[in-house]
Amino acid sequence: xxxxxxxxxxxxxxxxxxxxxxFKGERIVLCExxxxxxxxxxxxxxxxxxxxxxxFKDSIIVVAYHRRLLGDTLSPEDVEERKIFYYEEGGEPVVxxxxxxxxxxxxxxxxxPTYKNEIQKERSKRLKVLINLEKINDTIKVVLxxxxxxxSRNLRLLCLITSDSIFxxxxxxxxxxxxxxxxxxxINEKIELNYGDSLTFPLYFxxxxxxxxxxxxxxDFNNKEILNSNFYHWRE
Numbered sequence: 001x002x003x004x005x006x007x008x009x010x011x012x013x014x015x016x017x018x019x020x021x022x023f024k025g026e027r028i029v030l031c032e033x034x035x036x037x038x039x040x041x042x043x044x045x046x047x048x049x050x051x052x053x054x055x056f057k058d059s060i061i062v063v064a065y066h067r068r069l070l071g072d073t074l075s076p077e078d079v080e081e082r083k084i085f086y087y088e089e090g091g092e093p094v095v096x097x098x099x100x101x102x103x104x105x106x107x108x109x110x111x112x113p114t115y116k117n118e119i120q121k122e123r124s125k126r127l128k129v130l131i132n133l134e135k136i137n138d139t140i141k142v143v144l145x146x147x148x149x150x151x152s153r154n155l156r157l158l159c160l161i162t163s164d165s166i167f168x169x170x171x172x173x174x175x176x177x178x179x180x181x182x183x184x185x186x187i188n189e190k191i192e193l194n195y196g197d198s199l200t201f202p203l204y205f206x207x208x209x210x211x212x213x214x215x216x217x218x219x220d221f222n223n224k225e226i227l228n229s230n231f232y233h234w235r236e
């Protein structure tokens with residue numbers, strides 16, 4: 001009888017899931033900001049995001065999608081596809097934090113505390129995916145590792161380029177220099193990634209532009225959640 005009980009216990013232990021390992025890393029917050037040059041309140045939102053970027057340093061990434069409105073040509077036309085993916089009603093400025101939103105405020109004075117609260121909320125969530133970027137000569141090696149169970153079967157890997165700052169003078173616009181400007185998607189591919197899986201792929205950049213960023217992120221297209229992101233910065 002004791003032998004049967006012992007064998008039963010061993011069988012249960014053998015069938016149980018192995019405990020998940022703890023992985024060191026952080027959940028970087030991607031702040032997707034929809035704007036356009038002649039937008040009246042957008043400069044206040046951009047200033048708040050710039051302040052938060054300096055405060056959180058490499059723990060957040062800001063991408064400014066300039067909509068093709070009233071003569072703004074800073075971002076390519078596919079910016080409208082990203083806008084429709086997230087929202088169809090309501091004006092700018094509007095921000096999405098790791099795909100969560102839309103976040104708008106009733107007064108520009110509320111931008112900074114509202115955005116900061118959203119960033120802290122996203123950073124506190126469980127880490128599910130690690131994304132590492134390494135420069136090797138003219139290649140950026142991208143490595144993804146799933147450190148938690150990913151239930152979605154609609155995961156997409158996205159890579160885009162931003163410019164640190166662009167001068168753009170337009171009549172009626174409050175500003176002439178714009179930061180973290182979206183310049184185009186390089187990759188938008190569906191992938192499969194299960195717990196413990198890793199995925200490695202190279203991106204070749206023989207002549208990258210100065211003061212630009214490569215932004216890489218993994219997004220669940222079912223609920224729009226961005227599981228993690230990272231970037232490589234060509235400063236000079």
